[in-house]
Amino acid sequence: MSLKSLLMPVISRKFLSRERLEKLRMRAEHKRVAQRDAHQLHYFHQVDDPYSALAAASLPMLMARYDVRLNAHVVGPPPDSAAPERDKLVSYSRRDAQLLAQHWSLMFQHSGTQPAAQHVQQATCQLVAAIRNDRFTEVAGDISSRLWQDPDQLAENSLAAAGQAEAVQHLAASNSLRQRLGHYLGATFFYAGEWYWGIDRLHYLERRLQALGASRLGVVGQAPELMFPPHADLQRSVKIAHPVTIDFFVSLRSPYSAIVAPRVFALGRRTGASVRIRFVLPMVMRGLPVPSSKRRYIALDAAREALSRGIPFGRLNDPVGRPTERGLALVPFAERTGQGETYLLSFMHGVWAEGLDAGSDRGLRRIVERAGLDWGEAHAALADESWRQTAEDNRAELLSLGLWGVPSFRVGGTAVWGQDRLWAVEDELLKGDSECSLF
16 A cells, blocks of 8 residues: 555545535635625636526526625636547537526527637627626626527627727636636636536535525525525335336546445436446546646535535545556456446445545455455456456447546436436436336
8 A cells, every 4th residue: 555545535534524615614704704895706707608608697696696796707618638528528518508408497599519709709709898897797698698599699789899909818817817716617606715617506605605694585594595406316216117227437536426326326226227337447547637626626526516415425545547447347247246336336435435445455355345245256357357348338338429528327318427417317217107106
C-alpha cells in the first residue's frame, strides 16, 4: 500500500465532509453580514448552450423568490480539456435540454443543429448590453428563445446591442472570473464559495438561501416550494407485465456511478426490470484528460448529491489504474456466480465510502468476500483478461447511443446520461404498460 493510498481516504473524508461545507458556508455568511453586503449571486451564461437557455428562463422566477443581487456574466464554451468529446457533448446537450424542458414544462425548441455563428454573436452583443443596462434577468430568456427557435427574430429585438470590442472584452473577463472561481461550464451559479450547475442543482441554492432568510415569499420559518425539486426515487414495488432490461453503463472510477448504483438496482427490483452491467474503462484510462477544476467540482457535487440521498460517500481511495483493472476483471466472475450486483455495490462502497485500496489484495479481498464470493477463485480470475474486450464493446455501444460518459442508461427507446436522469429511466419503465400497478 502506497503513502498516497493511505492518506487519500483521510484527506478526502475531511475535504468532502458536511462539517467542512457548513463551516465554509458559515464563514461566508459571517463575512457578508460584517461587510453589510447583499446576497451576491453570480450566473455564468453560455449563449449557445441549451442548459443556459433553460437557466435563463428560470431567472425571473428565481429573482422574484429570493432577495439576491444577480451578477450575470456571458462566457464562452468550456476549454478542450474539460470537453474532450465536444461534438458529442454539444449534440447530447440539445437532446437532454429538450427532455428537461418537457419534464419541467419549460419552453425549449431547436432545429437539431447549433445556432449559426452570426446569430450567436448577435445574441451575445445583446446580452452584454443587457448586463450593462441591468436588464439581463428581464431579457435573457427571450433572447435565448429567439436564438434557438427563430434566430431571425433577434434582429426584431428593440434592445440596443453592445459593440464587438465590448463583447470580446466582456467574454474574456467573464471566462477569467469563471476559471478563477473554479468552474468551466455555462449555466452555472456561484454563491459564496459554492457552485450549482444548471436547473438540476438550483434546489440546493434555494435551500441555502431559504436557510439564510433570503426568501421573498412565504411565511417566516416556512420554506416555499422549490422551483425544480429533486426527483424522489420510486419506493413501492410496481408490477409491470413486460419489464425490460436496464443497461447500466458504469465506470468503477466514476463517483456519480458509485452514488447511483444502489438506486438503479433498487429501481430494477421494484419494477422487475433486470439491470445489465455494462462496464467501461474510465475516461482518463482511455486517454481523455480531466482537469483539476472538473475533478474538484465533480467530487464536491457527488458528495452533496450522496448526502442528500443518504448514500455513504466521501472516504475515497481513487481506483484509477491497477485498482480499476483488478476490479473490472472480477465483474464477469461475479456475474457467473450470480453476484454481479452485490460485487459491484461492494466495490463502489469500499472504494468511495470506506477508502479501501482495491489495488491491494487486502482491500480487494474484503470487497470480494463480503459480496459472498470465494477469494481463492476470485484471485485466480484476476488473470483472465477477457474483460478488456467486453469493456471496449460496451464503450462502442455507448458511443452508438450518442453517449460517451458514465453513468449512462438505456431502457427501451430511451438513452440518457447522468445519475440525475434516473427519473427518465423510471418514466420509460412505467409508461405505456397498461398492466402496470402498485402493490
